Amino acid sequence: MDLTRDQVEAAVRALRPDMFDFAYWVPEMAKEYRVTSVLYSVVSATAIAHDLSPGSELGVPPPGYPSSKVLFRAHDAHALSSLSIFYKRLYHRMTTGLMNCDIISMRTCQEVEGKFCDYIARQYQRKVLLTGPMLPDPEKSRPLEDQWSSWLAGFRQSSVVFCALGSQITLERDQFQELCLGMELTGLPFLLAVKPPKGAKTIQEALPEGFEERVKGRRVVWGEWVQQPLILAHPSVGCFVSHCGFGSMWESLMSDCQIVMLPFLGDQILNTKLMTEELEVSVEVPREETGWFSKESLSAAIISVMDKDSELGSLVKRNHAKLKEILVSPGLLTSYTDKFVEALQNLLNDTNLE
Template sequence: MVQKFHAFMFPWFAFGHMTPYLHLANKLAEKGHKVTFLLPKKAQKQLEHHNLFPDNIAFHPLTIPPVDGLPAGAETASDIPISLGKFLTAAMDLTRDQVEAAVRALRPDMIIFDFAYWVPEMAKEYRVTSMLYSVVSATAIAHDLSPGSELGVPPPGYPSSKVLFHPRDAHALLSLSMFYDRLYHRITTGLMNCDIISIRTCEEVEGKFCEYIGRQYQRKVLLTGPMLPEPDKSKPLEDQWSSWLAGFRQSSVVFCALGSQITLEKDQFQELCLGMELTGLPFLVAVTPPKGARTIQEALPEGFEERVKGRGIVWGEWVQQPLILAHPSIGCFVTHCGFGSMWESLMSDCQIVMLPFLGDQILNTRLMTEELEVSVEVPREETGWFSKESLSAAIISVMDKDSELGNLVRRNHIRLKEILVSPGLLNRLHG
């Protein structure tokens, strides 16, 4: 019989991190383990509905201390632009006393963390096991994301000649270099000092990158698989989307979503809209309003709404992404390739087109496009921008039934999805 344990969970204050941590908490709670989940006060309301085992999973809200530069009331990454990320990490570090007080009072057996690199030091003091659980891809961890590293030159022993940065990616790294430097320092420090390394991935997708990390840090790397939630049957797709999508034939609609943290410049937002129009296909775009605009409508290209009426919608609010991807009318997913969206795209039946913006998204894209060959990437110009023509051409290249490339990525995607949805996957995972 497996001995029951009590784990603390302390993920980075972003929903893309807290949500998969809570899915892992559910898996542990299902087996009878206790979890205390440390998170910002305001985030608790948004995550409570994901807690499937409230008797075993207790939320422990933290007070986020004020930090110069962090807007008043900001508690998660969704509350701020990425450029202010350094102030949120500073606030996270200032919660150390609250975390330590909880450890002293509740005496967990293990603390599971990601960006709070000081956790292993604190855990040793209280004789608690520390586990760094990364919800960022093994590919991104394996590659040196720090701005001091030479672009396109991977670290020694790096296991791929395909999953690399290209010169045209410089804009994405440069614009966030300070934030990436801090994150890279945090993750590597945590990896060096923790007792156990675990990553939200599986051998079939990132096996060689996980082995490389294990060699680099001389630890066994435990893999949890994608950690996507079971579909909630009580919350079907909203009527406005299910009825609109029902008006199109199977696999004909292009769905584009770029995550909550990507806010485009107005010019680039308009290029995105025009690229979708240029495909001639029905489309649904879910993005935040561009910089300087309060609403989507005020930023749309002139005459755009009239021209695409009946076949195209651009939406500026949250949508049920997994349920939209599962709708039979959706045939193509245009994604920024954040790690969560990457898994959702793999578990879907859609063709996949990548439009990455940040360093880890670029490496995830190369993994999917160059290494696994299950998707295509929208080519960028030297400025780092994409054109409406390049976006449209990438979408058509996978949606055209006679396209050799489209058929190749479809076959590879089907093969990989079969492995990922097989009931035995979780049982075969390391650890």
């Protein structure tokens, strides 16, 4: 990215755009050419507020941080190593951009992260514009692939567990096997979509001994991309086990599935705390002292929300349903987009008057 600076500057000088998106050195360049710079964050406001506020320390909430629940705990130590690398390599770049841009914009909404957005506005003394989650229109997407729609059709409503851990997570072989065995231990049909573990070229070569024979027909482990939102929308899917990346977080909220969190990286931990402890719409898989999960803890977390007699399952389902009802209320999310565009237009008009 840094090597493109001369090319970007030449384009800005020639085109004089109205606005410019974010790289940490763009605000400095934009001011030189009287161009307004807008930092558009596609990670959660929660993570920005906790980890990228002025004076932040590794894993420690900054002064005035607006939540006593969305925090790192002792058992989250496994994520702090990745966060430490982020601090060494990217913290200065990110905070430089936040401090020097004219406007901060965020892919979120007040109903979910409002107090974190307000905190960021105070910390950086910048206007914060929200776009909403910017999810694709499901009516305009391709239909679910036949192999999945046909397979899922063979199960009763809300009975299938779908697990996906995103494109960033590559498990160790033993943890991949623990994940497979934990899903098997639930006794429920499942679709597990993860990358092959470290040291394996394919999913099949890394599966636990005898696993394929034991789960044949009712369970699938898949090592390639899947249409996650469409799978979540299928009536047979009743539970989503997720790493709680920010995109997956929104997709889980917009579904009717029970939500189980298995986070790995720093921002995923904070997203999980937001969902599990602040909003109480999901449960988190407990970690061992080593920082890893066990097949028993994974299975127990899934069963805790899938058991129809579970008090915890009933609680998170009610809270999830209430929040989803708000998010899907007519015009709510599109109004965020409309207001965002209107705010940018007003900003340009004000700039032109100057």
